[in-house]
Amino acid sequence: MAVVFETAAALTHTMIDEPNRLKFHIQPPVGLLNDPNGLVQHHGVFHVFYQWNPWSCEHKNKTWNHLTTTNFIDFQQQDVALLPTDWYDKNGCYSGSAFIKDDHVHLFYTGNVKDEAGNRQAYQCLARVQADQSVEKLGVVIDDCEIPEGYTRHFRDPKIWFDQETQQWVTILGAQTCQEQGTVLLFTSRDAMKWAFHGELQTKYTRQFGYMWECPDLLTVDNQDVLIFSPQGVEQQGMEYANIYQSGYLLGSFDLPTARLQHGTFRELDRGFEFYAPQTFTDESGRVILLAWMGLPEEEAQPTCEAGWVHALTVPRHLTIRDGILCQQPIRELQALRKTALQEQVLPSGHSEHTVSDCYELQLTWDTLPTTGTCTLAFDHEHTLELDFNQKLATLRRTGAYLPGIRQCQLEETTNLTLTILKDTSSVEIFLQDGRNVFTARTFHEHRPTILTVELAAIAATIAYCELGAMTITHTEKGKK
Numbered sequence: 137m138a139v140v141f142e143t144a145a146a147l148t149h150t151m152i153d154e155p156n157r158l159k160f161h162i163q164p165p166v167g168l169l170n171d172p173n174g175l176v177q178h179h180g181v182f183h184v185f186y187q188w189n190p191w192s193c194e195h196k197n198k199t200w201n202h203l204t205t206t207n208f209i210d211f212q213q214q215d216v217a218l219l220p221t222d223w224y225d226k227n228g229c230y231s232g233s234a235f236i237k238d239d240h241v242h243l244f245y246t247g248n249v250k251d252e253a254g255n256r257q258a259y260q261c262l263a264r265v266q267a268d269q270s271v272e273k274l275g276v277v278i279d280d281c282e283i284p285e286g287y288t289r290h291f292r293d294p295k296i297w298f299d300q301e302t303q304q305w306v307t308i309l310g311a312q313t314c315q316e317q318g319t320v321l322l323f324t325s326r327d328a329m330k331w332a333f334h335g336e337l338q339t340k341y342t343r344q345f346g347y348m349w350e351c352p353d354l355l356t357v358d359n360q361d362v363l364i365f366s367p368q369g370v371e372q373q374g375m376e377y378a379n380i381y382q383s384g385y386l387l388g389s390f391d392l393p394t395a396r397l398q399h400g401t402f403r404e405l406d407r408g409f410e411f412y413a414p415q416t417f418t419d420e421s422g423r424v425i426l427l428a429w430m431g432l433p434e435e436e437a438q439p440t441c442e443a444g445w446v447h448a449l450t451v452p453r454h455l456t457i458r459d460g461i462l463c464q465q466p467i468r469e470l471q472a473l474r475k476t477a478l479q480e481q482v483l484p485s486g487h488s489e490h491t492v493s494d495c496y497e498l499q500l501t502w503d504t505l506p507t508t509g510t511c512t513l514a515f516d517h518e519h520t521l522e523l524d525f526n527q528k529l530a531t532l533r534r535t536g537a538y539l540p541g542i543r544q545c546q547l548e549e550t551t552n553l554t555l556t557i558l559k560d561t562s563s564v565e566i567f568l569q570d571g572r573n574v575f576t577a578r579t580f581h582e583h584r585p586t587i588l589t590v591e592l593a594a595i596a597a598t599i600a601y602c603e604l605g606a607m608t609i610t611h612t613e614k615g616k617k
């Protein structure tokens with residue numbers, strides 16, 4: 137196993153160089169990335185872990201890679217935090233969360249085990265991050281045999297928090313009933329070591345919305361409780377649920393004793409092509425920040441695989457609630473990527489072409505929401521965003537070789553309209569109406585586009601542009617050994 141460890145650590149220094157490499161998104165140095173894990177801030181330092189297979193672009197051999205940062209621009213690559221080297225996690229250190237106890241960051245994750253016949257076992261495990269960022273595994277705290285009766289071994293992705301009112305630790309886990317219905321189970325503990333089953337989370341969607349719920353997260357934003365989860369097996373309905381798997385939220389009020397959430401309608405967190413398994417954390421200033429996987433399961437055949445890497449995380453997004461909608465906006469730290477101030481100009485009706493760099497921020501503003509006409513932005517020949525003000529419809533269109541199609545959402549009733557776009561080399565994130573809706577997508581290009589085309593057939597807007605720089609990753613001396 138020492139060999140495995142040395143290889144994983146060494147691979148973090150083998151940074152691939154190819155045209156689709158992103159400049160301000162977290163991406164694997166080599167291999168496959170999926171879910172963000174263990175998001176936490178401790179003594180000013182943010183920890184970002186992610187599911188990482190360093191050895192290939194397949195969903196196998198999951199480790200937790202570990203980055204630290206104080207500003208989300210300059211990152212330190214730490215040693216790989218968790219490797220699948222023990223009997224209880226030998227087929228993968230699966231997703232989980234972080235918490236602070238005894239002034240240490242602790243990791244709570246799922247050990248995935250498969251026997252020779254392919255049968256799955258799920259162990260919930262703890263680990264402690266030491267002051268030098270090395271990680272000590274503490275072993276299994278919820279055994280496979282403690283999975284309550286009536287549920288399958290699809291039981292994973294613990295998200296933990298401390299409940300001040302009852303002075304106990306609470307964790308929620310993605311689960312599946314024996315009838316293959318998706319749900320969430322709760323466990324409680326006094327010391328985060330010895331756990332007791334508390335019950336099944338009660339919502340109107342429980343057991344009737346897909347066959348498995350992955351990566352549940354229960355958080356409070358602006359005094360409202362929010363359940364985020366990623367259901368699998370939900371059929372497309374019109375423009376809703378268009379991706380293979382979904383990620384969305386229920387907004388309401390949670391009661392721990394009865395495990396009941398009073399809530400409104402499920403709403404997708406993202407309207408684009410690539411977004412899954414989001415995780416949130418509350419930082420030391422009280423901000424709630426979300427990161428997600430800018431990818432989806434079963435979308436591994438991306439053009440970057442030839443170069444030996446696949447997938448990335450979204451930018452970190454600050455969550456707030458407006459008009460009963462969970463809104464996402466890029467965290468303010470990302471403004472430090474701007475190479476200049478945003479350059480504003482009037483965008484008159486008609487056709488215009490704008491010279492762009494491969495990484496940029498673009499804002500479009502209408503002081504009053506247009507009630508008629510259209511606006512089409514072509515990022516290149518294969519990726520366009522169309523706003524139809526008559527139908528109040530936004531459409532992201534992808535026509536290239538990689539997963540062509542459209543993704544749509546309805547514009548909200550707002551007095552004005554703002555649009556913030558973060559374009560990286562091979563991705564786009566579009567924050568509509570202060571992030572009430574967001575489109576996230578990968579945009580692989582044959583040739584690097586240098587022109588953004590706008591067709592505006594509506595009242596004039598203001599367009600603001602600036603080039604964005606790159607984040608940095610440094611390797612600690614310890615990591616280089």
Ligand code: FRU
Nearest residue numbers: 171187198230231292350413
């Ligand atoms: C979500 C997920 C999790 C699991 C992890 C494994 O993408 O399937 O449920 O813990 O990925 O990498």
